[in-house]
Amino acid sequence: MVKGNILVIDDELQIRKLLGITLQSNGYKVLTASTAKEGLVMAANHQPDMIVLDLGMPDESGHTVLVKLREWYIKPIMILSVQNSEEDIVKSLDNGANDYLVKPFRTGELLARIRTALRSAAMADNAPVIQYKSFGIDLAARSVKINNEILKLTATQYSLLALFAKNEGKVLTHQHILKEVWGPDYTSQLQYLRVFIAQLRKKIERNPDKPEFIVTESGIGYRFVAGE
Amino acid sequence: MLSFYKVGNKWQFIWAALLVCAMSLLCLLMWNYISKEGVAFVLLVTLTFIAMFFDILPVLFAAALSALVWDYCFILPRYTLAVGNSEDKILLSMYFIVASVSGVLTNKIRKIEKKLLQKEEKSQTFKLYNTVLNSLSHELRTPIATIMGAADNLLSNNPGLGADDRQRLLVEISTASLRLNRQVENLLNMSRLESGFILPKKDWCDVRELVAGVVAPLHELLENHFFNFEIPENLPLVKVDYGLMEQVVYNLVQNAAVHNPSGCCINIRADYVDNNLVLVVDDNGKGFPEQETARVFEKFYRLENAATGGTGLGLSIVKGFTEAHNGTVSLGRGANGGAAFTLKIPAEKWY
Numbered sequence: 001m002v003k004g005n006i007l008v009i010d011d012e013l014q015i016r017k018l019l020g021i022t023l024q025s026n027g028y029k030v031l032t033a034s035t036a037k038e039g040l041v042m043a044a045n046h047q048p049d050m051i052v053l054d055l056g057m058p059d060e061s062g063h064t065v066l067v068k069l070r071e072w073y074i075k076p077i078m079i080l081s082v083q084n085s086e087e088d089i090v091k092s093l094d095n096g097a098n099d100y101l102v103k104p105f106r107t108g109e110l111l112a113r114i115r116t117a118l119r120s121a122a123m124a125d126n127a128p129v130i131q132y133k134s135f136g137i138d139l140a141a142r143s144v145k146i147n148n149e150i151l152k153l154t155a156t157q158y159s160l161l162a163l164f165a166k167n168e169g170k171v172l173t174h175q176h177i178l179k180e181v182w183g184p185d186y187t188s189q190l191q192y193l194r195v196f197i198a199q200l201r202k203k204i205e206r207n208p209d210k211p212e213f214i215v216t217e218s219g220i221g222y223r224f225v226a227g228e
Numbered sequence: 229m230l231s232f233y234k235v236g237n238k239w240q241f242i243w244a245a246l247l248v249c250a251m252s253l254l255c256l257l258m259w260n261y262i263s264k265e266g267v268a269f270v271l272l273v274t275l276t277f278i279a280m281f282f283d284i285l286p287v288l289f290a291a292a293l294s295a296l297v298w299d300y301c302f303i304l305p306r307y308t309l310a311v312g313n314s315e316d317k318i319l320l321s322m323y324f325i326v327a328s329v330s331g332v333l334t335n336k337i338r339k340i341e342k343k344l345l346q347k348e349e350k351s352q353t354f355k356l357y358n359t360v361l362n363s364l365s366h367e368l369r370t371p372i373a374t375i376m377g378a379a380d381n382l383l384s385n386n387p388g389l390g391a392d393d394r395q396r397l398l399v400e401i402s403t404a405s406l407r408l409n410r411q412v413e414n415l416l417n418m419s420r421l422e423s424g425f426i427l428p429k430k431d432w433c434d435v436r437e438l439v440a441g442v443v444a445p446l447h448e449l450l451e452n453h454f455f456n457f458e459i460p461e462n463l464p465l466v467k468v469d470y471g472l473m474e475q476v477v478y479n480l481v482q483n484a485a486v487h488n489p490s491g492c493c494i495n496i497r498a499d500y501v502d503n504n505l506v507l508v509v510d511d512n513g514k515g516f517p518e519q520e521t522a523r524v525f526e527k528f529y530r531l532e533n534a535a536t537g538g539t540g541l542g543l544s545i546v547k548g549f550t551e552a553h554n555g556t557v558s559l560g561r562g563a564n565g566g567a568a569f570t571l572k573i574p575a576e577k578w579y
Contacts, residue, residue: 019377103373
């Protein structure tokens with residue numbers, strides 16, 4: 001069974017070969033493109049379920065490709081790049097990338113992130129109830145249950161958790177979270193976010209110092225991991 | 229402000245005084261043709277000129293001096309410091325204020341300009357540093373990513389991974405480690421060159437053997453090019469450092485293979501002329517833009533729009549190692565239009 005079509009846009013032959021073997025042997029169908037131009041054409045022609053995009057292309061920067069893709073492509077895009085600067089990562093996420101993985105990467109990590117991205121893309125956008133292993137969120141009733149017990153949350157705590165739940169597996173930048181939960185005037189008020197993350201972790205994590213659900217992406221933002 | 233007062237400033241004071249006096253003298257000679265207001269303008273211009281080049285204290289000194297000179301030589305009663313009527317008093321004080329202010333402002337503008345220039349330079353350096361770091365991290369991390377990823381796959385016990393997949397992964401690991409080794413080699417060579425301690429260990433070398441040995445591991449890279457080497461059968465043995473020359477030839481051939489489109493011809497020719505080993509590596513590709521030829525041997529320099537990959541080290545190592553042999557390397561147009569690198573290395577010969 002084919003789990004999905006993945007388009008790999010990378011100018012490095014070695015990476016294309018490696019990803020080809022890795023993804024095919026794990027049940028995905030792989031398309032490859034070696035230039036930005038080719039990548040854009042293939043994305044339009046084949047409508048892949050997901051795109052893995054490199055940032056350093058000879059003909060055009062991956063950032064530009066990302067912006068062009070996001071004009072019409074709504075499925076997950078994962079950036080796979082040797083650039084590990086916060087600037088590049090934040091820029092990519094702000095431009096609509098779902099995830100960012102730095103080369104070199106572990107195959108297990110890559111596959112897990114791809115599974116998560118495809119799964120959250122498959123989830124209906126307007127699903128009223130999001131159910132994870134140990135807890136569920138009823139977006140219509142604005143209630144959160146953990147081990148079948150209703151969790152008491154303030155309005156802001158709830159908005160924050162709901163935002164995370166709707167974006168499972170996706171790295172959300174500090175600015176993005178602040179804008180969504182507090183509003184556009186608060187994008188530089190990182191202290192609010194830090195305080196509320198600490199509060200949320202106390203309520204939902206088994207050990208708030210070793211968070212399993214709300215994972216810190218240092219210098220970038222947070223990622224909600226629901227577990228598999 | 230005192231920080232501008234340095235010993236060297238003594239000359240600035242002297243020059244400022246000389247300039248003011250010289251201009252005043254000139255005005256005195258032309259006294260029949262200009263009024264005292266005209267003189268004031270001439271002195272102001274002189275002062276602005278001084279302010280463009282000198283520090284603040286000499287400028288203020290010149291402003292005061294020129295006001296005094298103007299008063300002494302041109303305001304009635306002349307050749308006294310006294311000022312006759314009240315209008316002249318106002319004129320004199322206004323002159324002093326305008327002179328000081330314009331001096332100070334000109335001086336400030338100059339300082340701001342200098343600061344901007346420094347900032348510009350700093351950002352240029354930062355940009356270069358970023359480019360270098362980007363290409364280095366790309367060149368090192370790509371093969372590491374391949375090795376790590378392939379090894380993970382091989383260790384995964386994934387039933388979806390067939391025998392041929394395993395074989396292909398092993399090939400990828402091997403290719404990637406060669407590439408990684410190459411880049412590490414380049415970096416180490418660069419630091420050897422930087423340290424300045426490269427002493428060629430010269431011994432008798434067969435150039436034909438050397439070139440053939442270098443090209444063999446490049447066969448995959450050269451697959452899509454027409455590669456040939458013309459090395460005369462009777463070329464004498466030459467005394468050079470085998471290891472260093474291998475690097476030089478490797479970098480030149482590899483460079484030509486990577487930066488020329490498939491289907492290009494790459495040639496190596498060797499000859500022995502006037503006590504020099506002459507090696508030419510040329511191709512029939514696009515060649516280098518004229519204005520870039522001077523810079524290609526610079527460390528970390530890369531052409532704009534160059535294919536990704538590469539650190540900008542290869543050609544600077546070629547130059548460094550050639551010069552370690554007291555030789556020269558030059559870049560010109562090839563016989564067939566592309567780039568031609570010519571090495572001339574003084575070397576003993578032995579038939």
